[in-house]
Amino acid sequence: MKYTLPPLPYPYDALEPYIDARTMEIHHTKHHQTYVDKLNAALEKHPELFEKPLEELLRDPAQVPEDIRQAVINHGGGHYNHSLFWMIMGPPSTGSLQGPEGPSGPRMAGQANAGGEPSGALAQEINQKWGSFEKFKEQFTNTALNIFGSGWAWLDIYQGKLKICTTANQNSILMENKKPILGLDMWEHSWYLLRQNRKNEYVDAWWNVVNWKEVESRYKNV
Numbered sequence: 001m002k003y004t005l006p007p008l009p010y011p012y013d014a015l016e017p018y019i020d021a022r023t024m025e026i027h028h029t030k031h032h033q034t035y036v037d038k039l040n041a042a043l044e045k046h047p048e049l050f051e052k053p054l055e056e057l058l059r060d061p062a063q064v065p066e067d068i069r070q071a072v073i074n075h076g077g078g079h080y081n082h083s084l085f086w087m088i089m090g091p092p093s094t095g096s097l098q099g100p101e102g103p104s105g106p107r108m109a110g111q112a113n114a115g116g117e118p119s120g121a122l123a124q125e126i127n128q129k130w131g132s133f134e135k136f137k138e139q140f141t142n143t144a145l146n147i148f149g150s151g152w153a154w155l156d157i158y159q160g161k162l163k164i165c166t167t168a169n170q171n172s173i174l175m176e177n178k179k180p181i182l183g184l185d186m187w188e189h190s191w192y193l194l195r196q197n198r199k200n201e202y203v204d205a206w207w208n209v210v211n212w213k214e215v216e217s218r219y220k221n222v
Contacts, residue, residue: 001050002040005033006083014091018205020194028086031189035078035170042071054080058172078170081152085185088218090114090211115208122212122219125162140164140184141203147186155182155215157222181218182210 008028013021043049046065049057054076057064064072093115117133118126130136143164144153151168156178158165167173173180184206191202 002043003036003054003079005029005036006086008086010091015089015209018092018208019089019191019202023189023191023193026193027185027189028082031187032079032082035075035082038071039075039079042068042075055174058174059177061175073172073175074170077172080172080174081170081183081185084180084183088182088211088214089206089209090214092208113213114211116212118212118216120216122216129162136164137207141207144184144186144203145200150187152186153184154178154180156180157219179218179222181222182215 005028008024011021012024012028015024045068049064049072057072058076058080061069061073090113093113117123123133126133126136130139140153140155143166147153147166147168149168151166151171152173154163154165154167154173156163156165156173158176158178163178165173165176165178184203186199188199191199195202195205
C-alpha cells in the first residue's frame with residue numbers, strides 16, 4: 001500500500017504565536033508531501049517493499065535494493081521524521097498563548113496541552129541524567145543550534161538510556177538502533193518565514209509547543 005500524508009492532529013494555526021500557520025501549512029503540504037511522493041516513486045521500482053513497515057526499512061537499509069536505497073533513506077526518513085514531529089507538538093498552554101486568532105477561530109482551553117515540563121518517570125530520568133530539566137533543555141538547545149547545515153536534534157533511547165543526538169539531512173536514527181521520542185526539525189524551512197536567520201528564536205519558541213504527554217507515551221512504550 002502506498003504511503004499517504006498523515007493529517008495534522010491540530011489546525012495549521014494551532015501552534016501560534018510560536019510557529020506560524022503559513023510555515024506549518026507549507027511544511028506539511030509541500031515539504032512532507034514531497035517526501036511521501038518521492039518515497040512512493042522509489043518503492044514502485046520494487047513494489048514488494050510496500051509490504052514491509054517503513055521502520056523496518058529504515059532500521060536496516062541494507063535490505064533495500066541499492067538502486068533505491070538512498071532515496072528510501074532520504075525520503076522514507078523524511079516521512080518518518082515528520083510524522084513524529086507533528087505528533088510531539090501541540091497547541092501551547094493557555095497562559096502563554098498570544099497573538100491573533102487563526103482561520104480556525106478561537107482556541108478553546110481544552111486544546112491547551114503543550115509546553116511546560118515532562119512528568120513522571122521521564123522527568124525522573126531527565127533529572128537523574130542531566131541534573132534538572134533546565135540543564136537538559138540547555139544541552140538539547142545547544143545541540144540543535146550547533147547542527148551544521150540541515151538535520152535533526154533528538155532525544156532518544158539507546159541501550160535503555162536517554163540520549164541527545166543529531167542526524168544529518170533526513171537520516172533516521174532508527175539506522176543507529178535508537179528509538180526517537182522527541183525530535184526537532186532543524187531544516188531552514190521550519191522557521192525561515194517567521195524567524196529569517198534567527199534559528200535560536202525558533203528553538204526557544206518550539207519549547208512552548210512540545211507535547212510532553214505524547215513524548216512520555218513514547219518513552220513508556222519503547
